[in-house]
Amino acid sequence: MATVDIKGVRKSYSGREVLSAIDLAMGDGELICLLGPSGCGKTTLLRIVAGFIQPDAGQVLVAGDDVTKLPTARRRMGMVFQSYSLFPNMTALDNVCFGPRVAGQKRDVQLARARQLLDMVGLSSHEAKFPHQLSGGQQQRVALARALAVQPQVLLLDEPLSALDAKVRVQLREEIRRIQRETGVTTMLVTHDQEEALSISDRVAVMNGGRLLQVATPAAIYREPADGFVARFIGSGAVFAGQAQGDHVRVADFTLPAHAAAAHPRGEPVEMFIRPEKVQLTPRNGHIPTGALAGEVRETIFLGSLTRVRIAVHGATDLHLWADLASEHAEDFKPGAPVVAQWDASAPRVMKA
Numbered sequence: 127m128a129t130v131d132i133k134g135v136r137k138s139y140s141g142r143e144v145l146s147a148i149d150l151a152m153g154d155g156e157l158i159c160l161l162g163p164s165g166c167g168k169t170t171l172l173r174i175v176a177g178f179i180q181p182d183a184g185q186v187l188v189a190g191d192d193v194t195k196l197p198t199a200r201r202r203m204g205m206v207f208q209s210y211s212l213f214p215n216m217t218a219l220d221n222v223c224f225g226p227r228v229a230g231q232k233r234d235v236q237l238a239r240a241r242q243l244l245d246m247v248g249l250s251s252h253e254a255k256f257p258h259q260l261s262g263g264q265q266q267r268v269a270l271a272r273a274l275a276v277q278p279q280v281l282l283l284d285e286p287l288s289a290l291d292a293k294v295r296v297q298l299r300e301e302i303r304r305i306q307r308e309t310g311v312t313t314m315l316v317t318h319d320q321e322e323a324l325s326i327s328d329r330v331a332v333m334n335g336g337r338l339l340q341v342a343t344p345a346a347i348y349r350e351p352a353d354g355f356v357a358r359f360i361g362s363g364a365v366f367a368g369q370a371q372g373d374h375v376r377v378a379d380f381t382l383p384a385h386a387a388a389a390h391p392r393g394e395p396v397e398m399f400i401r402p403e404k405v406q407l408t409p410r411n412g413h414i415p416t417g418a419l420a421g422e423v424r425e426t427i428f429l430g431s432l433t434r435v436r437i438a439v440h441g442a443t444d445l446h447l448w449a450d451l452a453s454e455h456a457e458d459f460k461p462g463a464p465v466v467a468q469w470d471a472s473a474p475r476v477m478k479a
């Protein structure tokens with residue numbers, strides 16, 4: 127097992143910078159998800175760690191050793207990709223044995239290890255099947271077992287669940303997490319799916335446009351997004367552009383309570399961000415308390431136990447707010463209903479714009 131240190135890694139293609147000075151330190155046994163929209167550079171970074179791509183600058187260290195110039199085969203890394211990359215003409219068992227065989231291990235050692243791994247991924251009874259006889263989820267389990275068979279120092283997974291349907295995706299991500307914990311292998315998993323990243327990571331590394339915007343625990347990413355991009359990309363909520371004004375934020379004609387604004391100089395352009403679970407809605411009947419916003423329900427989205435309500439703020443056509451209600455209380459908040467939205471002044475996060 128090993129730490130991974132990515133230091134000042136840069137990569138350009140035809141003069142266009144795809145990764146700009148990435149620094150990321152992974153702890154021994156840690157699972158980090160690289161999360162970001164398509165094209166932000168996740169795969170490029172993962173492939174630099176794997177050794178498939180040479181960075182233009184910077185280093186990759188594994189367990190303190192500089193591996194930047196080492197070929198992939200000498201980096202002791204296990205890899206799983208989005209598309210099933212099993213050898214089609216080999217059984218599940220032979221696929222898992224492949225790495226140990228190439229490494230020159232004895233056949234009985236290979237088999238014992240491969241069977242143990244197939245058992246770990248729940249496929250013992252499928253060892254004699256060929257890839258085309260397995261479902262997508264089963265193929266990815268074999269791919270995971272195969273990646274672990276070489277006893278890698280680092281496990282690299284590039285969108286391993288993206289091609290699977292929703293239910294299998296959730297099952298398999300929990301299984302990946304369990305196996306990762308059991309083996310203690312330092313793991314980097316690339317995904318564009320925020321729910322996936324939040325649910326299985328020790329820390330999430332949010333990327334956009336070739337930069338790392340924030341590296342933090344799922345809870346910290348959710349509660350304290352570093353900037354407006356992270357706030358918009360993770361979870362849901364409203365982001366308002368305005369100016370700090372004491373412990374309020376001035377947004378259009380409104381002065382909205384936000385204690386966090388006090389940390390910013392008066393008049394500084396800021397973004398105020400509030401999660402839907404922090405917004406309280408009440409039916410509007412006349413009086414509007416100070417610091418509250420009057421509006422109208424525009425849309426409701428049923429999410430099972432919760433119903434998410436979008437509110438258009440009165441007097442500001444482009445100001446929208448989201449609020450989560452227990453579904454049993456959502457009856458009073460049909461589209462068109464006049465409402466008052468409020469929040470505790472400690473709830474909003476205020477970020478420099």
Ligand code: ADP
Nearest residue numbers: 139140144162163164165166167168169170171
């Ligand atoms: P992600 O995995 O986050 O979707 P990638 O790392 O695959 O993003 O790609 C990042 C950017 O680099 C994209 O704009 C992509 O088009 C570009 N890119 C990736 N590989 C190459 C390449 N071999 N040649 C030129 N451009 C590339």
Ligand code: MG
Nearest residue numbers: 168169170316
């Ligand atoms: Mg990719």
